[in-house]
Amino acid sequence: MKDQNFFQKVYEVARQIPYGRVTSYGAIARYLGTARSARMVGWAMNGSIKNGDIPAHRVVNRNGLLSGKHHFGGTHLMQQLLENEGIEVIDDQVVYFQKHFWDPSVELDYYI
DNA sequence: ACTCTGACTATTT
DNA sequence: CAAATAGCCAGAG
Numbered sequence: 001m002k003d004q005n006f007f008q009k010v011y012e013v014a015r016q017i018p019y020g021r022v023t024s025y026g027a028i029a030r031y032l033g034t035a036r037s038a039r040m041v042g043w044a045m046n047g048s049i050k051n052g053d054i055p056a057h058r059v060v061n062r063n064g065l066l067s068g069k070h071h072f073g074g075t076h077l078m079q080q081l082l083e084n085e086g087i088e089v090i091d092d093q094v095v096y097f098q099k100h101f102w103d104p105s106v107e108l109d110y111y112i
Numbered sequence: 113a114c115t116c117t118g119a120c121t122a123t124t125t
Numbered sequence: 126c127a128a129a130t131a132g133c134c135a136g137a138g
Binding site: 024025026029035036037038039040041042043044045046056059060061062063066067068069070071072 | 117118119120121122
């Protein structure tokens with residue numbers, strides 16, 4: 001097992017994202033203590049696909065843009081999933097992103 | 113052991 | 126205000 005700790009944490013947090021909510025890579029990274037490793041969060045999400053059970057579609061960049069939609073295999077699968085959860089997505093961007101934003105550092109207390 | 117890359121973010125031009 | 130650049134960490138070749 002090595003330190004997949006990082007990935008593991010990311011997976012756990014991502015898994016705890018409530019239905020109809022979205023968060024940003026940076027928010028997760030910050031929650032994990034590695035605020036500057038937002039990219040790593042995305043990398044972890046990449047593994048989350050094969051890992052499964054990870055609602056990566058609820059994780060977008062800090063702008064609410066579906067940056068990782070291309071990694072979802074499909075074209076607009078990510079957008080469709082979000083819309084299916086009641087999140088308005090226009091032009092690959094989450095509308096009222098701030099309103100749907102879910103900050104793990106705040107909602108999940110400060111530790112996992 | 114070294115280098116490159118990447119689903120980001122903040123800053124500067 | 127929009128676009129370009131740099132900084133950043135950690136995994137994979």
